[in-house]
Amino acid sequence: MNEYQQNGKLSHYWRLFRSPSAQYSLGALLSIGFVAGIIFWGGFNTAMELSNTETFCISCHEMEENVYKEYQDTIHYNNRSGVRAVCSDCHVPKDWTHKLVRKIRATNELFHKVLGTIDTPEKFEAKRLQMAQHVWKTMKETDSRECRNCHDYQSMDYTEQKKRSVQQHIQGFDAGQTCIDCHKGIAHSLPSMVEIDPSAVFQ
Amino acid sequence: MINKMKIILMLCLSPAIALTEPVYSLRGKASLYNESKTPEIKRLQNDSGPVPRAYVQQPPLIPHSTKGYVVNKKFNKCLTCHSWANAAESGATKISLTHFSDREGRDLSNVSARRYFCNQCHVPQMDAKPLVENTFQPIDVLQAP
Numbered sequence: 001m002n003e004y005q006q007n008g009k010l011s012h013y014w015r016l017f018r019s020p021s022a023q024y025s026l027g028a029l030l031s032i033g034f035v036a037g038i039i040f041w042g043g044f045n046t047a048m049e050l051s052n053t054e055t056f057c058i059s060c061h062e063m064e065e066n067v068y069k070e071y072q073d074t075i076h077y078n079n080r081s082g083v084r085a086v087c088s089d090c091h092v093p094k095d096w097t098h099k100l101v102r103k104i105r106a107t108n109e110l111f112h113k114v115l116g117t118i119d120t121p122e123k124f125e126a127k128r129l130q131m132a133q134h135v136w137k138t139m140k141e142t143d144s145r146e147c148r149n150c151h152d153y154q155s156m157d158y159t160e161q162k163k164r165s166v167q168q169h170i171q172g173f174d175a176g177q178t179c180i181d182c183h184k185g186i187a188h189s190l191p192s193m194v195e196i197d198p199s200a201v202f203q
Numbered sequence: 204m205i206n207k208m209k210i211i212l213m214l215c216l217s218p219a220i221a222l223t224e225p226v227y228s229l230r231g232k233a234s235l236y237n238e239s240k241t242p243e244i245k246r247l248q249n250d251s252g253p254v255p256r257a258y259v260q261q262p263p264l265i266p267h268s269t270k271g272y273v274v275n276k277k278f279n280k281c282l283t284c285h286s287w288a289n290a291a292e293s294g295a296t297k298i299s300l301t302h303f304s305d306r307e308g309r310d311l312s313n314v315s316a317r318r319y320f321c322n323q324c325h326v327p328q329m330d331a332k333p334l335v336e337n338t339f340q341p342i343d344v345l346q347a348p
Contacts, residue, residue, distance in 0.1 A: 074271060163250040164267060167294060185273065185280075192277040199286035200279045202319050 048103060052088040060113060063087075066124045070188045090146045090187065091135075129191035136180055144179035151179070245329040253296065254328070257341045262324035263296070269327050274320055281321045282314070 021029060050056060058064040068087075071077055076085040093099050118124040118131075139146070153173055158166045172182060184190060194201045233239035247268040254264040272280040282298070283289055290297035302318035303311050 162267070185278070189273065189275075190278045194277075197283060197286075197289070199288035199313070200282035202276045202279070202316070203313050 048099065051103065051106075052092055054086045054088075057087040062113070062118050062124060066121060067188045074187050076187055085150065085187075089150065093142075093145065094149055125191075128189075129195070132184075132188075132191050136184065139180040140178060147179040147183075245331045248328045248330055255341070256345060257339065259342075259345065265325050265327040267327065269322075274322065279319065279321070286314075 058068045071087075076090075078084075092102050112118065116123075118127050153169065156169065158169070161169070168182065184196075192201060194203070231239060247270070248266070250268075251266040254266050256263060269281075274280060284293035284295040285298050287297050289295070298314065298318070302314050305311060305315050306317060
């Protein structure tokens with residue numbers, strides 16, 4: 001097949017694509033489009049949901065060997081109520097638009113997975129501060145939206161909380177602070193905090 | 204002579220005396236075929252104000268839970284409230300000046316290595332009864348008149 005013939009074939013399909021159908025009724029075409037739409041949309045959302053599962057997150061050894069192990073020792077993995085917060089509860093927004101934006105950003109993470117940027121515990125540790133700061137910045141910007149999906153400070157019963165919690169929460173919320181300002185390291189080991197609070201680090 | 208006889212007699216009998224009191228394993232008196240009683244789970248005491256000391260040199264007790272608190276080289280959860288920089292805002296007791304000198308007595312600008320790992324000296328309290336009776340009384344200088 002030479003170039004001319006190929007072009008001819010292409011323009012033939014293009015014409016077919018553009019010209020109104022003489023064979024099928026508008027109704028049939030719309031129905032096919034509708035069903036295809038559902039399948040595509042459903043598949044798309046299923047894929048997004050699949051990539052939200054814990055199994056998916058820890059299918060990377062980078063996650064499994066570092067942050068996942070650390071998280072297993074924390075309140076969000078095991079607690080008296082038996083309600084677990086999984087990776088995506090804290091790291092992926094719930095509403096559709098923000099979720100899509102987060103998933104597109106995640107392609108950068110896939111890129112670094114291929115590059116092997118954090119493929120050993122040492123490399124992970126070396127990058128941890130940068131990664132943590134990224135999460136802190138996002139949470140600060142969204143007023144810790146993902147935490148508030150589960151914890152609502154307006155529903156907090158201060159008579160049930162510990163003395164220290166009550167005092168800090170009232171004071172903190174009045175001063176416009178958000179969860180992540182005080183609850184850093186809630187699910188993972190922290191990086192060296194020397195830049196954030198030198199008085200709480202061994203020097 | 205009588206005394207010597209007595210001692211010999213006792214030495215001969217002592218295994219018998221010992222045998223009347225059987226030896227128990229660490230498992231206690233429960234037989235192998237019965238399950239021993241599971242000890243009750245002890246709970247951490249609720250938040251309170253500072254706990255009175257028994258003697259002046261005593262490292263103060265921690266009057267709250269420290270569950271999930273991490274102390275390692277990179278981060279010290281306790282100091283995020285108890286360091287001199289954070290104590291005022293958090294309302295926590297600040298660490299003592301003794302924590303800023305090394306074992307040669309030289310003054311340091313930050314917490315000394317020998318004071319950094321808080322739980323070596325400071326511990327929270329459980330709601331457990333003491334295992335043995337204790338009649339210890341704080342010295343009078345620590346008791347209110």
